[in-house]
Amino acid sequence: MFEELVKRDFKKKYKRTILGMGWSLLSPLLMLLVMKVAFEQFFGRTVDHYTTYLFCGLLTFNWFAESTNGGMRSLLWNASIFTKVNVPKYMFLFSVNVQVLLNFALTLLVFFAFCAIDHVSFSWRFLCLVFPITTMLFFSLGIGMVLSAFFIFFRDIDYIWSLALQLLMYGSAIFYTVDKFPPSMQFAFSMNPVYRHIAYIREVVLAGTIPSLETHLTLIGFALAAFLAGIFMYRHYNTEFLYYV
Amino acid sequence: MSDQNIMLSCQGVSIRYKIGDLKDIGLKEWVTRRLTGRYSVVDFWADKDVSFTINEGDMLGIIGTNGAGKSTLLKAVSGIMEPTEGYIVRKGRVVALLELASGFDGDLTVTENAYLRGAMLGYTRTFMDEMYSRIIDFAELKGFEDRPFKQLSSGMKSRLAFSIASLVKPEILILDEVLSVGDGSFRAKSEAKMREIIKGGATTILVSHSIGQIRAMCSKVLWLDKGRQIEFTDDVKGCCDRYEAFLAARKNAKV
Numbered sequence: 058m059f060e061e062l063v064k065r066d067f068k069k070k071y072k073r074t075i076l077g078m079g080w081s082l083l084s085p086l087l088m089l090l091v092m093k094v095a096f097e098q099f100f101g102r103t104v105d106h107y108t109t110y111l112f113c114g115l116l117t118f119n120w121f122a123e124s125t126n127g128g129m130r131s132l133l134w135n136a137s138i139f140t141k142v143n144v145p146k147y148m149f150l151f152s153v154n155v156q157v158l159l160n161f162a163l164t165l166l167v168f169f170a171f172c173a174i175d176h177v178s179f180s181w182r183f184l185c186l187v188f189p190i191t192t193m194l195f196f197s198l199g200i201g202m203v204l205s206a207f208f209i210f211f212r213d214i215d216y217i218w219s220l221a222l223q224l225l226m227y228g229s230a231i232f233y234t235v236d237k238f239p240p241s242m243q244f245a246f247s248m249n250p251v252y253r254h255i256a257y258i259r260e261v262v263l264a265g266t267i268p269s270l271e272t273h274l275t276l277i278g279f280a281l282a283a284f285l286a287g288i289f290m291y292r293h294y295n296t297e298f299l300y301y302v
Numbered sequence: 303m304s305d306q307n308i309m310l311s312c313q314g315v316s317i318r319y320k321i322g323d324l325k326d327i328g329l330k331e332w333v334t335r336r337l338t339g340r341y342s343v344v345d346f347w348a349d350k351d352v353s354f355t356i357n358e359g360d361m362l363g364i365i366g367t368n369g370a371g372k373s374t375l376l377k378a379v380s381g382i383m384e385p386t387e388g389y390i391v392r393k394g395r396v397v398a399l400l401e402l403a404s405g406f407d408g409d410l411t412v413t414e415n416a417y418l419r420g421a422m423l424g425y426t427r428t429f430m431d432e433m434y435s436r437i438i439d440f441a442e443l444k445g446f447e448d449r450p451f452k453q454l455s456s457g458m459k460s461r462l463a464f465s466i467a468s469l470v471k472p473e474i475l476i477l478d479e480v481l482s483v484g485d486g487s488f489r490a491k492s493e494a495k496m497r498e499i500i501k502g503g504a505t506t507i508l509v510s511h512s513i514g515q516i517r518a519m520c521s522k523v524l525w526l527d528k529g530r531q532i533e534f535t536d537d538v539k540g541c542c543d544r545y546e547a548f549l550a551a552r553k554n555a556k557v
Contacts, residue, residue, distance in 0.1 A: 064414070065410060069410075140382065141400075142398070142423070143383070144422060211332075299382065300319060
């Protein structure tokens with residue numbers, strides 16, 4: 058069943074588009090271009106490899122945004138299925154995320170190509186990137202589950218979340234650096250899970266060092282908290298969703 | 303009648319819908335009503351205190367006017383909903399064929415929809431590969447396989463749905479208005495197919511507005527009216543007579 062759902066989601070998403078999956082690659086690249094042109098004059102002077110710095114942020118943030126947006130709607134869009142057949146409801150969300158993850162993987166390949174062009178030195182430490190990618194996956198799955206459950210009850214969530222994502226984008230230091238901020242602000246950044254993931258990737262890619270143990274534990278903490286919250290929502294409201302679709 | 307043969311047992315099942323809560327008023331209204339203390343939820347009991355048991359090989363017909371709570375009851379039996387009160391005991395796999403023609407995806411082709419539906423009913427891919435040509439034959443959809451689903455007529459859609467669904471081999475089978483799909487000749491074909499499944503030993507629940515069908519096929523009847531259980535009996539003929547009298551009386555009262 059899962060396989061068929063994944064196939065369906067792919068077909069629906071790229072139906073009657075000429076570029077197909079190309080669009081999923083093009084949009085972060087265009088964002089990258091715009092941000093580079095707009096901000097390089099301000100922040101590019103103090104940051105080495107500014108393009109790569111930007112790309113780290115965009116890559117992660119776009120993945121998170123796509124995953125949570127798609128996940129949020131997945132449950133409601135499949136209402137016609139789960140009101141008639143008794144199927145595990147998380148399947149719809151996971152199916153959307155397979156696609157999002159694949160897009161991310163493609164973007165990641167392009168990212169490595171950009172790293173090479175930007176003369177970033179590759180090292181074995183890049184393997185550590187598997188870690189934030191894994192925690193990010195669980196984090197965004199969890200957030201997606203929570204959102205999709207709320208979305209069934211309040212359709213307002215759609216608007217609230219697009220607003221929240223916009224704030225999050227500006228608050229995740231995608232195109233600026235945080236070291237000039239006062240300690241209280243630094244603390245606020247450290248509580249932002251998306252920023253922490255971006256920072257991890259930047260540390261590995263740009264500084265060539267492996268982040269501290271504390272960072273690893275924090276990322277696991279975020280992922281676990283979100284994922285458990287998601288599971289809780291699905292368990293608790295499993296039979297309630299039906300009344301609200 | 304020994305207890306071992308009981309396939310499905312519903313005891314005191316009640317199902318409640320809430321009216322006037324979140325889904326009707328949205329977040330803003332919900333918050334303001336909560337703050338001003340005007341928030342209230344009205345209960346609506348789609349089913350109230352329904353009890354019945356069916357044994358192996360039985361065919362239960364459920365009758366009642368629109369809004370009697372038939373479909374809601376079936377959703378609870380199939381496990382999609384949970385009863386607010388009471389309990390349901392099932393023995394064996396339940397497959398429910400509810401509102402067949404919906405739940406398909408208009409953008410996918412006939413073939414893709416067939417596979418998706420098959421997967422939802424729990425068929426494996428190899429099983430679907432084997433059965434696919436039979437499904438298309440039975441549904442009389444040769445030559446339409448690569449058409450997007452939304453281009454099909456509604457009769458064709460239901461025919462496909464029925465053809466896929468009729469391959470199931472469940473212990474308990476639930477049919478909600480399934481036998482009334484397609485034109486006359488297809489209906490005869492589908493009834494024959496259904497009889498074949500029932501003969502194979504499946505215990506069946508049938509919802510139908512066609513009293514004739516209930517009379518011809520069922521061994522027990524459950525009559526619901528506005529969520530309440532009027533009758534549950536194996537006197538199919540008597541119950542159907544009374545139901546028809548009830549319908550006639552109501553019709554006269556309206557005129």
